[in-house]
Amino acid sequence: MLGRRRFLALGGAVAGSLGLLPAWARSGTPGAGRARAGSDVLSGETIALEIGATHFATGGRASHAVTVNGTLPAPLLRLREGQTVRIAVTNRLREQSSIHWHGLLVPFHMDGVPGISFPGIDPGETFVYEFPLTHSGTFWYHSHSNMQEAVGLYGPIVIDPLEPDPLGADREHVLVLSDWSPIHPHEQMRRLKMQGGYFNRQKQTLQGLLAGRDQSLSDRLAWAKMRMDATDISDVTGSTYSYLVNGHGHAENWTGLFAPGEKVRLRVINASSMTNFNFRIPGLPLTVVAADGNPVQPVETDEVQIAIAETYDFVVAPGEAQTYGIVAEAIDRSGLVRATLARRAGLVAETPKLRRRPLLTMRDMGMDMSGTEGGADGVIDLSKPAGGTEAHSMKGHSMSMRDPSVAPGVRMGPGVATLSPMPVDRLADRPTGLEDAEHRVLTYADLRASDPNPDPRVPSRRIEVHLTANMERYMWSMDGKAMSENPSPIPFRLGERVRIVLINDTMMPHPIHLHGHFFELVSGEAGHRARKHTVNVLPGGKVSLDLTADGEGDWAFHCHMLLHMHAGMMRVVTVRREQEQPKVEAGGGEVL
DSSP: OOOHHHHHHHHHHHHHHHHHSOGGGSTTBSOGGGOOSSSSEEOSSEEEEEEEEEEEEETTEEEEEEEETTBSSOOEEEEETTOEEEEEEEEOSSSOBOOEEETOOOOGGGSOOBTTTBOOBOTTOEEEEEEEOOOOEEEEEEOOSTTGGGGTOEEEEEEEOSSOOTTOOSEEEEEEEEEEOSSOHHHHHHHHHHOTTTTOOOOOOHHHHHTTOSSOHHHHHHHHHTTOOTTOOOSSOTTTOEEEETTBOTTTOOEEEOOTTOOEEEEEEEOOSSOOEEEEOTTSOEEEEEETTEEEEEEEESEEEEOTTOEEEEEEOOOSOSEEEEEEEETTOSOEEEEEEESSTTOOOOOOOOOOOOOOOGGGGTOOOTTSSSOTTOOOOTTSOOBTTBOOEETTEEOOTTOGGGOTTSOOSTTOOOOOSSOEEOTTSOOTTOTTOSSOBOOGGGOBBSSOOSOOOOOSEEEEEEEEEETTTTEEEETTBOGGGOOOOEEEETTOEEEEEEEEOSSSOEEEEETTOOEEEOOSSTTSBOEESEEEEOTTEEEEEEEEOOSOEEEEEEESSHHHHHHTOEEEEEEEOGGGOOOOOTTSOEEO
């Protein structure tokens, strides 16, 4: 039991944390669209932000936090397409800081990535960002320094369109999803280096085997021989995380108001450091109207997996019910956070139970044999050895999990434990853990842009980038090289049309973000392909992106799982005019 002093201290920390919440994020709000400009909703052409340190508590956990203007989440920036904004950011920390404008198309020296696009903001210094707003939508901002994003430095951006919004929603709410741990991300990294599954408390057990749950004994033994864990879905889990909606934990029940018959727009931002969320409102269909700030042709669904750094806009039409539960469930189902849409403040929606945690499959190894001659059901016999120097023979396909011939551009070393033998395009796949859901689940293939794609040209060059790792040793990289090894930048010519193929050689999904550009997901007929800045590459699979290199300068290109990026899964993309562009050498792509 808690001692009296500890109880009072914790209670004071919680009360103090409630004071950190900006007004737009507080429970019982009538909606962000009705929030007035003030200390926590900032608009206009000149804005001042101050980065500082404080403490935050939720779910019985309290620790150090980094805030903007004294709030967590940070102030909502409500801006308008076509304006030029000037944002002065002052750093009151004892360490360097920065702010990156996630998803905004800004000049590269305003992008806010220390060491790539600017020097960073030293303690006591002020840096003035100034850029035009060339597009509208739902975006966010966060630190790109010292993993400060994980301890609170993140906030939403809404850019209203120059023309009236055709959706005409009656009300809107901004929902910022995040994860919170009292264990600093540097300490999380240290523990994961000691043991790759340190935070995984959902491994398969003998009791489960005897009860006939999960994998069979032969499959468990085979996966163990390959040093792979079918429950390794998330690195950092609900064992240490509290999951938040607008800074509110599960028990604090963030509540947004509605009136029956209204059309309500939800601007949902996944600002977490390490958690992909499954988002749903049981009993209320979601109509997807925008992805990563870009309008899409409306598509109705029941659940959406929102990867780290992605944003989705939904329109919902609540009926006569008093409450609707908003559920953001961690991808590994180690925890969830509940919020409420309610007709009045003080109501609490029912909380669904956590669903059974998912298991990885052979498809997540890049070894899906559907449609091959591997047997009637296309399943590989896992009782035989695989991985290392041993391999299955499958009609000319190497089934080794580390065959360099399948990825000649990857540097083989201790940081590359596996290579996907037969990666397939997974844009039309349901995301990890939702494969067997009985209701509708959004896939990337469901998304079609509302407006015609701006560049109809066929790509002239193809670049293949492998997402590589040694998960057991917690080493993450691209093409076998960590960012700390100073790999050569990926070169583009200004205005060039390029196809990037991302191949995931790991057994974990990776949300890959390219700064300064939107790309088109190569799915379905050309012309109205979805335009995004972040794509979640499923395990053992691949995705193709068509990109017009129209942002001159140097840009970060990385996994948005914070610890993966920090460990090395990051590169620099450089866009130069043709006369300034270095010669494209080996690994620079092939002509189509």
